[in-house]
Amino acid sequence: MIGRARSVVLTGLTGHVIEVEAHLASGLPAFTLVGLPDASLGEARDRVRAAVASSGLTWPARRLTVNLSPASLPKSGSVTDLAIAVAALAAAQLISPGQAARAVHLGELGLDGRVRPVRGVLPAVAAARAAGVSEVVVARADAEEAALVDGVQVRAVSTLAELLAWYGSDEARPIATDPVARPVIEAHEGAPMDLADVRGQDDARWALEVAAAGGHHLLMTGPPGAGKTMLAARLPGILPDLSRADAIAATSVHSLAGTLDAGAGLLRRPPFEAPHHSASAAAIVGGGSMLARPGAISRAHGGVLFLDEAPEFPARVLQTLRQPLETGEIVLHRAHGATRYPARFQLVLAANPCPCGLFAGSGERCECSPLARRRYFARLSGPLLDRVDLQVHVLPVRRGLDDEGESSAAVAVRVAAARARAAARLEPHGWTTNAQVGGAWLRRHTSQAACRPVWRALDEGRVTARGADRALRVAWTLADLEGVAQPEREHVEQALMLRHGGVS
Numbered sequence: 001m002i003g004r005a006r007s008v009v010l011t012g013l014t015g016h017v018i019e020v021e022a023h024l025a026s027g028l029p030a031f032t033l034v035g036l037p038d039a040s041l042g043e044a045r046d047r048v049r050a051a052v053a054s055s056g057l058t059w060p061a062r063r064l065t066v067n068l069s070p071a072s073l074p075k076s077g078s079v080t081d082l083a084i085a086v087a088a089l090a091a092a093q094l095i096s097p098g099q100a101a102r103a104v105h106l107g108e109l110g111l112d113g114r115v116r117p118v119r120g121v122l123p124a125v126a127a128a129r130a131a132g133v134s135e136v137v138v139a140r141a142d143a144e145e146a147a148l149v150d151g152v153q154v155r156a157v158s159t160l161a162e163l164l165a166w167y168g169s170d171e172a173r174p175i176a177t178d179p180v181a182r183p184v185i186e187a188h189e190g191a192p193m194d195l196a197d198v199r200g201q202d203d204a205r206w207a208l209e210v211a212a213a214g215g216h217h218l219l220m221t222g223p224p225g226a227g228k229t230m231l232a233a234r235l236p237g238i239l240p241d242l243s244r245a246d247a248i249a250a251t252s253v254h255s256l257a258g259t260l261d262a263g264a265g266l267l268r269r270p271p272f273e274a275p276h277h278s279a280s281a282a283a284i285v286g287g288g289s290m291l292a293r294p295g296a297i298s299r300a301h302g303g304v305l306f307l308d309e310a311p312e313f314p315a316r317v318l319q320t321l322r323q324p325l326e327t328g329e330i331v332l333h334r335a336h337g338a339t340r341y342p343a344r345f346q347l348v349l350a351a352n353p354c355p356c357g358l359f360a361g362s363g364e365r366c367e368c369s370p371l372a373r374r375r376y377f378a379r380l381s382g383p384l385l386d387r388v389d390l391q392v393h394v395l396p397v398r399r400g401l402d403d404e405g406e407s408s409a410a411v412a413v414r415v416a417a418a419r420a421r422a423a424a425r426l427e428p429h430g431w432t433t434n435a436q437v438g439g440a441w442l443r444r445h446t447s448q449a450a451c452r453p454v455w456r457a458l459d460e461g462r463v464t465a466r467g468a469d470r471a472l473r474v475a476w477t478l479a480d481l482e483g484v485a486q487p488e489r490e491h492v493e494q495a496l497m498l499r500h501g502g503v504s
C-alpha cells in the first residue's frame, strides 16, 4: 500500500510542489527517508513519529520508506513534516487516502502533535496554486498569509489530530491546546515616522523629496548627530505604495526571512532596512548554509536600504551591491545551485565627512590627514557612487529652531505627481523612474540650452561625464516636481547645486 501527500519546497522564492510517497512493507520496523533530504529534514522522522503517537494513533510496526520526489531537488527544514505524517498514515490505511493526496501540506510538527507555522507560506502557496493545486493545509498561525493567494482553499489546523479526524481517522484524539503562535523575530516600529519631526534641514529635506520623486540613490555626508539617520528613516513615508507585484515579492521575502508580523497581511508600504556595518555578509546580502536565506538587501525590496557610516562596511559587501543595483535581484551561489531573491531598493548612504567625523564647518578639530579623508571616501567610490545621483551635506541644526517641518503626507502628494509624470514619459522605454534612464536618452532628450551648464562644468573639470549624466537625471526629476514638460537651464543648474560639495 502506498500513501501519498504533497508539499512545497522553496529555492529562493521559487516553490516546487513535491510528492511525498510512503510505502509500508513487512519486515523489521524501520523508517527510511529518501530523496535528497538534509540533516534537518532527517530529524522529521522523530518529530513525525512522536506527533502521531501524541495524536492517539499507533505507529505502524513495519518497514516504512518515505520518498520525496523529485529526488534531484534539495530539501531542507521541517515544512514537509505534515505531508510525511499524512502519507505514512495513508499507507497504513489509518486515514482515507484520496483527499490527503490532493492537498498540499505545509507545516512542522511538534512532538506534542501540534502543527507549527513555517516560513515562506506565501510563496509556497503561490507555487501550489500555479501548479494547479486547489487545497492547502497550513498551521493556524499561517492561515491568513496563505489566504493572500486567490483561488486556493485554505484549511487551517492547530493539531495533527484535527487534520487526521478530517481525513476520516476514528482514533485521532484531538488535544485541547492553544495553536502555536508565530515567533516574533523583531518588533517593528509603531507609529510611522513623519517629516514633520525634522526641524530645519531644508537642503536635506529637499534632497530627500527629489530622491523619492526620481527613485535616485542618495548619499548624505555630515558629522555624527546631524540627523542623517532621522532623515533616511523618513524616506519610505514619502514613497508611493508598492505595486501589487512588489507587495507580493516583499511579503514573500519577509515571510521567508521570518520578519513578517502575524496578521500583517500583504505589505503595502515600502520597507526600510538599516543593517549595521558590523553585521555579517550573510545578514546583509543573504546566505546561510544549504538553503540561502534572504538578507537585508532583499528585505528592502521595493523600499529603502540605508547604510549608515557606509565607508565602514566591508569592501566585499559594498562590492556585492553592484549586482542588485544593476539587475534588481541577488543571486546567491551555494553547493546545490543558485538561489535568487529580489533586491530592488533605493539606496541611501550616510557618511561622516572624515574618519573622525569632525571635518565640518571650519574643520578645526579634525585631525585626519587629507589622504585619510580621501581614502575614507575611496571605499565607496567607483561602481557604487556611480549609481548615486544625489549627494547632500547634512549639518547640525542650530538650536532655537522650532518650526515644525512640512508633513510626510504633504510631500508624498508632490512625489506621487512627479512619479506619475516620469512613468508616463518613460513607459515606452521600459523605465519607471528617472534614476533608471540611460545616458544616451538623457543627451538626446534634454534641450541644448538646458544642457549648457553641464557642458561648462564638464569643460572646467567640475564634473565627470558620469556626473554630467547624473545631473541631467536629477534635472528631469526637478522638472517633474515642478510639473513642466522638460528640464530647463535652471533645473540643470539646480541639479548641479544638489551635487555641490559631493565627493566625486
Ligand SMILES: [Zn+2]
Pocket (backbone or CB within 6 Å): 354, 355, 356, 357, 358, 359, 366, 367, 368
Ligand atoms: Zn577627521
